[in-house]
Amino acid sequence: MRYRWIVAATCCIVWAVGMTIVHHQVHASQSAAAGSAAESEGTALFNQNCAVCHGADGRGGERAPDIASRPDIVALSDAQLTGIITKGIMSAGMPSFGHLGSGKIQLLVAHLRVLQGISNTVNSPLPGNAQAGKAIFFANGSCSSCHTVDGSGGFLGNDLSKYARGRTAAAIEAAIAHPDNSNSSWHLMTIRTSAGAIYRGLIRTQDNFTVILQSKDGSFHAIPRRSILGITDSGRSIMPQNYSEKLTGSQMNDLVSYLMKSARSIKLISDQPYSRTVR
Amino acid sequence: MGKRVRWRLVVVAILMCAVSVGAQGASVAALTAAAKHAGNLPGGIMGNWLSYNGDYSGRRYSGLVQITPGNVHQLRAAWVFHTHNAGVLEVTPVVRNGIMYITASNDAYALDAADGLMLWHHSRPISAGLIDDASNHINRGVGLWGNRLYMETDNAHLLCLDARSGHLIWDVAYAPQDTNYGATSAPLVIHGKVLVGTSGGDDGVRGFLAAYDAITGKQIWRRWTIPGPGEFGSSSWPGDSYLHGGGTTWMPGTYDPELNTLYWGTSNPSPDFDGDGRPGDDLYTASVLALDPDTGKLKWYFQFTPHDLGDYDGVETPVLIDRIYQGRLRKLLIEANRNGFVYILDRVTGKFLSATKFVKGLNWASGIDPSGRPILTNVKPSANGTLVCPGINGATNWYAPSYSEATGLFYFIALNQCTVNYKKPENFAVGREYYASNSRRDPFHKGQKVLMAFNPATHQFAWEYPQIGNTHSWAGVLTTKTGLVFFGDDATSLEAVDASTGKSLWHFRTGQNIHASPMTYSVDGKQYVAIASGDDLFAFTLP
Numbered sequence: 001m002r003y004r005w006i007v008a009a010t011c012c013i014v015w016a017v018g019m020t021i022v023h024h025q026v027h028a029s030q031s032a033a034a035g036s037a038a039e040s041e042g043t044a045l046f047n048q049n050c051a052v053c054h055g056a057d058g059r060g061g062e063r064a065p066d067i068a069s070r071p072d073i074v075a076l077s078d079a080q081l082t083g084i085i086t087k088g089i090m091s092a093g094m095p096s097f098g099h100l101g102s103g104k105i106q107l108l109v110a111h112l113r114v115l116q117g118i119s120n121t122v123n124s125p126l127p128g129n130a131q132a133g134k135a136i137f138f139a140n141g142s143c144s145s146c147h148t149v150d151g152s153g154g155f156l157g158n159d160l161s162k163y164a165r166g167r168t169a170a171a172i173e174a175a176i177a178h179p180d181n182s183n184s185s186w187h188l189m190t191i192r193t194s195a196g197a198i199y200r201g202l203i204r205t206q207d208n209f210t211v212i213l214q215s216k217d218g219s220f221h222a223i224p225r226r227s228i229l230g231i232t233d234s235g236r237s238i239m240p241q242n243y244s245e246k247l248t249g250s251q252m253n254d255l256v257s258y259l260m261k262s263a264r265s266i267k268l269i270s271d272q273p274y275s276r277t278v279r
Numbered sequence: 280m281g282k283r284v285r286w287r288l289v290v291v292a293i294l295m296c297a298v299s300v301g302a303q304g305a306s307v308a309a310l311t312a313a314a315k316h317a318g319n320l321p322g323g324i325m326g327n328w329l330s331y332n333g334d335y336s337g338r339r340y341s342g343l344v345q346i347t348p349g350n351v352h353q354l355r356a357a358w359v360f361h362t363h364n365a366g367v368l369e370v371t372p373v374v375r376n377g378i379m380y381i382t383a384s385n386d387a388y389a390l391d392a393a394d395g396l397m398l399w400h401h402s403r404p405i406s407a408g409l410i411d412d413a414s415n416h417i418n419r420g421v422g423l424w425g426n427r428l429y430m431e432t433d434n435a436h437l438l439c440l441d442a443r444s445g446h447l448i449w450d451v452a453y454a455p456q457d458t459n460y461g462a463t464s465a466p467l468v469i470h471g472k473v474l475v476g477t478s479g480g481d482d483g484v485r486g487f488l489a490a491y492d493a494i495t496g497k498q499i500w501r502r503w504t505i506p507g508p509g510e511f512g513s514s515s516w517p518g519d520s521y522l523h524g525g526g527t528t529w530m531p532g533t534y535d536p537e538l539n540t541l542y543w544g545t546s547n548p549s550p551d552f553d554g555d556g557r558p559g560d561d562l563y564t565a566s567v568l569a570l571d572p573d574t575g576k577l578k579w580y581f582q583f584t585p586h587d588l589g590d591y592d593g594v595e596t597p598v599l600i601d602r603i604y605q606g607r608l609r610k611l612l613i614e615a616n617r618n619g620f621v622y623i624l625d626r627v628t629g630k631f632l633s634a635t636k637f638v639k640g641l642n643w644a645s646g647i648d649p650s651g652r653p654i655l656t657n658v659k660p661s662a663n664g665t666l667v668c669p670g671i672n673g674a675t676n677w678y679a680p681s682y683s684e685a686t687g688l689f690y691f692i693a694l695n696q697c698t699v700n701y702k703k704p705e706n707f708a709v710g711r712e713y714y715a716s717n718s719r720r721d722p723f724h725k726g727q728k729v730l731m732a733f734n735p736a737t738h739q740f741a742w743e744y745p746q747i748g749n750t751h752s753w754a755g756v757l758t759t760k761t762g763l764v765f766f767g768d769d770a771t772s773l774e775a776v777d778a779s780t781g782k783s784l785w786h787f788r789t790g791q792n793i794h795a796s797p798m799t800y801s802v803d804g805k806q807y808v809a810i811a812s813g814d815d816l817f818a819f820t821l822p
Binding site: 155156205206210212218220 | 377378391393394396397398399404426439441443444446447448449
């Protein structure tokens with residue numbers, strides 16, 4: 001009797017899981033279909049307007065530079081690329097494409113990002129409120145105690161100003177909710193030495209001879225390997241593992257939105273005019 | 280866990296807390312002490328090298344005593360750091376508390392100064408669309424203020440980075456973009472103000488020096504080096520020529536904290552070889568300016584080469600020394616100038632005290648008059664070309680000089696080389712150099728570099744060390760309290776000589792033309808000498 005019950009329950013579960021997978025696949029392929037329609041139009045637009053000079057692969061030619069792999073062009077924001085396409089660069093012989101309209105230019109930028117190896121982020125809507133997300137990021141004891149965005153924040157973690165570039169909202173949320181514990185560069189390490197010292201922090205670099213650890217106060221400690229009695233690896237990222245519990249779904253969407261908005265902004269490459277005040 | 284182990288941990292934990300609190304306090308105390316040391320103390324630079332020139336005086340004189348004439352022959356390579364995307368390194372490393380900060384082509388690196396391991400790397404693409412010197416994307420190094428690090432980019436942005444991580448805090452464009460401005464220097468930080476200049480003196484920009492707030496990045500003052508209409512000296516700049524007058528500020532200056540005076544040099548006027556459109560002295564080009572660092576107000580100026588036609592920039596380091604001069608203790612400024620004379624000025628008043636010729640065959644002037652003004656010959660650029668000595672690369676250039684308190688001698692590298700300079704009128708254009716028009720190598724003489732040891736008291740050279748090489752080095756000089764002179768020679772070697780005699784005591788062949796100046800520092804009681812060569816950073820130490 002018991003076995004039959006278990007078999008029936010298992011079949012139900014398998015069926016439910018299977019339907020969920022199918023549902024996800026259908027959903028995914030529907031959005032992929034919508035996505036690829038836009039991609040095809042972007043490809044067509046690129047081939048009609050840009051490929052003549054920049055090549056179908058964007059790698060440039062006699063008449064125009066490589067816009068697919070040149071680091072200074074890849075580093076431009078979507079807004080900067082939009083500006084260049086819209087206005088052209090007269091002095092370099094690139095015409096203006098403003099006549100295409102902003103919708104088509106968005107598709108061009110998206111296609112260029114594909115050529116650059118950065119997936120389409122132009123058309124992704126923000127899942128929440130970026131301003132509210134900024135407040136969460138900079139709240140006391142929050143992300144900014146380790147991470148920097150747009151010049152403010154901490155030094156222990158990565159600069160996240162451009163992190164969202166080429167990443168979907170779902171991927172960003174996953175990275176926050178489930179920090180990558182596989183990368184030991186981010187593990188809190190405790191190092192005991194024969195001199196009786198204990199160091200706690202992140203290992204920034206090491207070789208056969210030296211381990212360099214940065215502690216939470218920012219100091220770097222170069223520890224000769226031969227003096228190390230033991231290194232205790234916490235086994236997981238120093239980043240808190242429970243943001244999915246600490247933040248509501250809506251707060252998480254706001255935080256992700258802040259990161260996405262930051263990656264699209266051009267604030268860091270300053271175009272503020274310097275003051276022409278003559279003394 | 281046994282009780283004893285637990286006690287030990289507690290003790291260590293308390294010590295760690297105390298050390299970390301103390302370390303934070305110590306770093307502030309170290310900064311304050313460094314600021315005090317930066318003045319005119321005879322001991323010079325010690326374990327840290329806190330700015331491009333090591334301290335504010337520009338003497339590049341180290342008080343470290345571990346490496347001596349007796350043991351320098353044992354010096355050996357400690358480590359090499361390779362920068363992956365630099366063209367040629369012109370950086371002088373900055374070292375503070377065992378961390379070395381260097382710049383390459385728009386990149387910054389923090390290294391462990393004892394073994395060269397990289398702590399962080401701030402990467403930024405090189406800029407397109409630059410011309411002349413800036414298009415080589417060279418960078419001379421960083422300035423520091425607390426936990427912040429400052430550097431220029433090739434397109435004249437000032438970056439503020441977090442020195443603990445390399446993260447960007449702010450980025451300010453301090454010169455008009457898409458023009459002939461660029462930057463190749465290292466910022467100088469004084470009183471929480473970051474001082475920056477530009478390149479472009481051969482490209483028709485209007486030179487300036489600017490001060491930015493170290494915390495906020497806001498501009499505090501800007502001092503144009505070419506006067507505008509109605510200002511003193513504007514008679515040299517008719518119409519709108521002042522907008523293209525040159526006089527750029529492309530090397531770090533020096534600073535006297537007691538006098539609260541900043542000394543900063545300016546480049547040649549534009550266009551280099553055609554002076555017809557800029558009559559008169561062309562203030563304030565080819566000059567040293569004495570400024571108030573808080574306001575940018577000009578206290579005095581001295582012009583080395585009025586109405587320059589030889590591309591004789593006045594940006595060489597204005598080295599500040601205190602010594603007995605003509606019978607009494609005096610605050611002096613000593614500079615080996617591109618025009619072929621080594622000058623001594625009173626740095627309080629700017630009064631000219633002496634000028635001594637240091638290259639052979641100098642033909643553009645027959646001497647310097649008692650007021651400090653050159654007595655011109657009729658040698659100047661012409662349509663068919665004129666042989667001018669020293670030539671376009673100068674009798675010396677930006678590579679660092681050094682003054683040794685140990686010997687009382689001023690050391691610098693001279694270049695004995697003439698060039699044929701052509702004058703052909705040109706109009707200014709964005710995207711083009713503005714020499715009007717160009718110069719060629721002397722067809723008959725290759726030229727030679729010479730390490731000079733100048734005695735300011737006697738105005739004579741205690742010794743000279745002519746270099747065998749290809750004149751492709753652009754390397755400077757370092758002196759130490761133990762009586763050593765380190766310099767990059769003209770055949771890719773870092774060399775050490777006896778400061779009193781010039782006798783060579785040690786060298787290491789780096790295998791690459793050296794375009795930078797040596798420095799020295801210590802970590803955990805061990806002294807190192809470091810120099811950038813090619814696109815690598817070499818560090819040396821005793822066994």
